[in-house]
Amino acid sequence: MLPQVNAKRLAETFTTLCEIYSPSRKEGEVAAHLTALFRDELHPTAIYEDDSAARTGSDCGNLIFSFAGDPQRTPLFFNCHMDTVTPCDNVKVRFDGASFTSAGDTILGADDKAGIAMLIEMMRVLRETSTPHAPLELIFTTCEEIGLLGAKNLDYGKIKAAMGLALDSAGVDVVVVGAPAANRFTLTIRGVAAHAGLHPEQGVSAIQLASQAIAGLDLGRLDDESTANIGLISGGTATNIIPEQVLLHGEVRSHCDDKLQQYTDRIEWRFRETIDSWRDNNPGAPALPPMDWKVCKEYPSVKFDQNEPLLALLNRAATALDRPITHRISGGGSDANIFNGHGLKTAILGIGMAKVHTTDESIAINDMIRTTELIISIATS
Numbered sequence: 001m002l003p004q005v006n007a008k009r010l011a012e013t014f015t016t017l018c019e020i021y022s023p024s025r026k027e028g029e030v031a032a033h034l035t036a037l038f039r040d041e042l043h044p045t046a047i048y049e050d051d052s053a054a055r056t057g058s059d060c061g062n063l064i065f066s067f068a069g070d071p072q073r074t075p076l077f078f079n080c081h082m083d084t085v086t087p088c089d090n091v092k093v094r095f096d097g098a099s100f101t102s103a104g105d106t107i108l109g110a111d112d113k114a115g116i117a118m119l120i121e122m123m124r125v126l127r128e129t130s131t132p133h134a135p136l137e138l139i140f141t142t143c144e145e146i147g148l149l150g151a152k153n154l155d156y157g158k159i160k161a162a163m164g165l166a167l168d169s170a171g172v173d174v175v176v177v178g179a180p181a182a183n184r185f186t187l188t189i190r191g192v193a194a195h196a197g198l199h200p201e202q203g204v205s206a207i208q209l210a211s212q213a214i215a216g217l218d219l220g221r222l223d224d225e226s227t228a229n230i231g232l233i234s235g236g237t238a239t240n241i242i243p244e245q246v247l248l249h250g251e252v253r254s255h256c257d258d259k260l261q262q263y264t265d266r267i268e269w270r271f272r273e274t275i276d277s278w279r280d281n282n283p284g285a286p287a288l289p290p291m292d293w294k295v296c297k298e299y300p301s302v303k304f305d306q307n308e309p310l311l312a313l314l315n316r317a318a319t320a321l322d323r324p325i326t327h328r329i330s331g332g333g334s335d336a337n338i339f340n341g342h343g344l345k346t347a348i349l350g351i352g353m354a355k356v357h358t359t360d361e362s363i364a365i366n367d368m369i370r371t372t373e374l375i376i377s378i379a380t381s
Ligand SMILES: [Zn+2]
Pocket: 081, 111, 112, 144, 168
């Protein structure tokens, strides 16, 4: 028999968290709130704030709250991010008896404060019922929404558990067991500036070169596990100047590392090939400066095989509640990608949040209770 979740307390904790202002890089207030709450009420064996703030630009570091548990059980961690997307000024939580929303002019912040509230409720329940549980670490990161910066700069040496769950996905009783790796690229195409009316033959349009290359690219869904996008483009200075430069930003994602590399290389090749053939076809034209191409590995993929011990633990925990768990593959990246890249086996658990990153964001109290029951079952399995 699992200890009972206190629904009213869970709702209050969640509301309080949502109404604390915490966009990316300004998580300090919510971090201070959590530190005081854990220190005064839940008495972790260790409270640690890392020194990532200097590198992320946040006003606080990542937080780790450690709880000693039954040494016979496998240590586990749970992770949530403390930051929210915007608009998040003066969030006012509305509750109609079933679901939480914002007043309509801001996001709600269930992404990811619903997860944080569930972890607080879990620790309260475990503590007041003295239920034996695994050694636990709760990891709260900064700057997830602006490029997983907190996770990328987390002090991994402090984490003892080798596996855990990120509470940061839609759905209930759903676990994400696969997520793609991503490359981000920046590209500068250079032409030659000239007066467009007086000396057009002295110029080469960077906009035209870029357009020719882009027209020959495969973008969007490339296959059942890969996507590509050029999301930003800028260039040119005036209508009477042949544009000298175009700047492009894009990304490639794939669940397969080889394909990620191949598709990224193919985009680079297409731009180089367009410029080379333009040179070949215009031998008398002004010389073209070289293009600039930069790729950075944004995050590695998440991939679990079916006999992963973490999934077995999850199944056991769900079975104890008489529920099935659905496995899902995601198209997005999150802190879990970075954790897995550091050797921490991290699956992503659905927490019931819906329409995230919009002012229609919502979450149902029943889904929050359900997920809290599940994580209690996981921690005590
Ligand atoms: Zn999130």
